[in-house]
Amino acid sequence: MYLAFMDELMKNELEKWSKMGQIELLTELRRLTFKIIIHIFLGASSTSVIEALEKEYTKLNYGMRALRIDLPGFAFHKAFKARKNLVSIFQNVVNERRKEKLENPNKTAKDMLDQLIDAEDENGRKLADDEVIDIMIMYLNAGHESSGHTTMWATLILQQHPQYFQKAKQEQEEIVKRRPANQKGMTMKEYRQMDFLSKAIDETMRYITFSLMTFREAKRYVKLNGFLIPKGWKVFVWYRAIHQDPQVYPNPRIFDPSRFDISGWPLKLMAYAYLAVSPPSMIARSEEMAAAASNKSTAKKDSRYPEIEEQALCESSISKYNNNL
Secondary structure, X not given: OOHHXXXXXXXXXXXXXXXXXXXXXXXXXXXXXXXXXXXXXXXXXXXXXXXXXXXXXXXXXXXXXXOOOOOOOOHHXXXXXXXXXXXXXXXXXXXXXXXXXXXXXXXXXXXXXHHHHHOEOOOOOEOOHHHHHHHHHHHHHHHHHHHHHHHHXXXXXXXXXXXXXXXXXXXXXXXXXXXXXXXXXXXXXXHHOOHHHHHHHHHHHHHHOOOOEEEEEOXXXXXXXXXXXXXXXXXXXXXXXXXXXXXXXXXXXXXOHHHHOOOOOOHHHHHXXXXXXXXXXXXXXXXXXXXXXXXXXXXXXXXXXXOOOOOHHXXXXXXXXXXXX
């Protein structure tokens, strides 16, 4: 559904960049990924709307990384104003979509926004406007910031490692050679044949760790590795410490896509090993997570803390992995 759009957009952007002389690579990549995520959520949008949203998201991101000073002139304050502007823009879009739904109830959903408006839970409750807007603000930001930065780093790192660049290039050329003469554009089958490039991107995300951290709250008493984490405590996971730990990844400062030359079950889970689990211990970890996901853990509960479940803190990670299976 989106592959043809991304393929055509990428061709057009590369053609445009080739005529611009020197470019700010990250700026152009962020614009590219922003156009893609806008298309996924809002479908075809005017250039003026895209530019307005991009401007507000830039302010929002500066504020997310700034000191929490809510005074005029500071990035944190500007981010608050940017979010209010984004809410206003998206509210107008949602109002227009709901109006279209009323006028044409049988209209087929055309993008993610339509899907969000139509979505309902097991009790038939649908999302309110503020819930739809919160989801859009979050995913439109996450969907283009991380992609833009990761693409930039992958480009730079492959340039610094010509042996891997040539291997990735050769893989792409072979895919194109096998393409039927009457085929236009890339297909999903071809995308899935990009084995080495996929590993190079996985290693890039491990190597640079764009998403540095995550926060989790213990919803119950948790006994983990001999430590007791009280219910309600916040846990801070620093991904970079894991990704740069030589006990987890030998020679972590070396860029090596072959780290992901792994096999076994489940393959897709292993492809996301750089997040928190190391390839050498993947099978054991997979079994632990599978047992936890199915509530078949054999860990004994501490009678002093009846709510304790061994590895309970992994539940949020399990849902993340399940989304990628």
